[in-house]
Amino acid sequence: MSERTASVPDTLIPPATGRAAHRDPNVLRWVAAYTLSMVGDMVFYLALSWAAVRNGTAAQAGIVTAVSAVPRALLMLGGGVVADRFGPRRVVIGSDAVRCGTVLAVAAVLFVTDPGLWLLALLAVVFGTVDAVFLPAVGALPARITSRDQLARVQGMRGLGIRFAAVVGAPLGGLAVAVGGSAAAFACAGLLIAASLPLLITTRLRALPADGTPAAPARDTTAWRDLRAGLRHIRRHRVLAPLMITIALGDLGFVGPLNVGLTLLADERGWGASGMGWVLGGFGTGAGAAALLLAVRGRVPRAGLVTAGAIVPGAAAIAVLAHVSALPAAVGVAVLVGLLTGLSGAMCGALLQTAADPAYLGRVTAVAGIVSLGIAPLSMPLSAAAIGVWGTGPVFTVSALVCALGGAVALCAPGLRRAELPR
Secondary structure (H helix, E strand, O other): OOHHHHOOOOOEEOOOOOOOHHHOHHHHHHHHHHHHHHHHHHHHHHHHHHHHHHHOOHHHHHHHHHOOHHHHHHHHHHHHHHHHHHOHHHHHHHHHHHHHHHHHHHHHHHHHOOOOHHHHHHHHHHHHHHHHHHHHHHHHOHHHHOOHHHHHHHHHHHHHHHHHHHHHHHHHHHHHHHHHHHHHHHHHHHHHHHHHHHHHHOOOEEOOOOOOOOOOOOOOOOHHHHHHHHHHHHHOOOOHHHHHHHHHHHHHHHHOHHHHHHHHHHHHHOOHHHHHHHHHHHHHHHHHHHHHHHHHHOOOOOHHHHHHHHHHHHHHHHHHHOOOOOHHHHHHHHHHHHHHHHHHHHHHHHHHHHHOOHHHHHHHHHHHHHHHHHHHHHHHHHHHHHHHHHOHHHHHHHHHHHHHHHHHHHHHOHHHHOOOOOO
């Protein structure tokens, strides 16, 4: 390891322990910390939307809840540089501490007074700004806490954490609001994030390989040069370049139909809110099963081909969902959508982790995150407007074609199609 990498002190562990990720206490601490933080995020956004609705009009509430996405999208590339330059563990701990302190401070203010929408908007901006640093660092951590042959299993474990947060977060936030209002919900979110900090602090890193791996960004280089180096690393990589296009097309085609589009579809079919809940539950069940499969199996052979093979039928299932009238059949299709898209998403994450050089992972994760968290959400209002003009069937079909195009890119790119996860 070079002096520049060693100048960022972290608690290091030996390069290999021979222990599977799901039996490694170090990995389990990180997964627990990540899950707690994700549950805290779910509670936070529920509390934010509730407080915004109580303090303003529906349009104002929509602006407050969406404003956090702006700094996150604009600053995430810089956040990737920060994660690689200062080390993902230190950046995750620092940014999580800021997130925790900010949310708890707002909770304390709301217990005392009602400052109105301006404080909520400021909180959303601060949270989105810190997320721009936090998310790339979180994405860079798995490759530094376990061996390369365990990264696919870690992605499955991470997927299970996300599913758990989605199931637990909203009811927990709703309970907190019912008991103590928005202030109690913000306090609950802050405490959940705070609970993740001791686990993060005790998580240890592996040293970067001594040979064949570029050093972390040098302190005497500019952030702009570091960013350009990261983008160049992606552009010239035979796996990462097509993988980024595949991820982008998959997210652009998936986010709209499975968010606002599903709400409109449930209303059109007369399923109601409970029916939509069943469909979402089916999707979550399928995605959870895919994550569990990867967590248990640990490695899937012919990973690039499997990724493309899951994307294409998953896209077809999205199109079919808009043409199913019976609720039980829709739930069954949703399970299939969740299973296939969950598998392809987890495989994309595992390939990204294993193909990218660890010294560039913060910047690589940032580029993928901009598509998922910055560009893809823009498809939601477009999907809603398009459904209003053409109906759910045509819009779901077009979205499915966009997803399928991502699978076609994976099939046509030899580097990605032949990519394998390490043994």
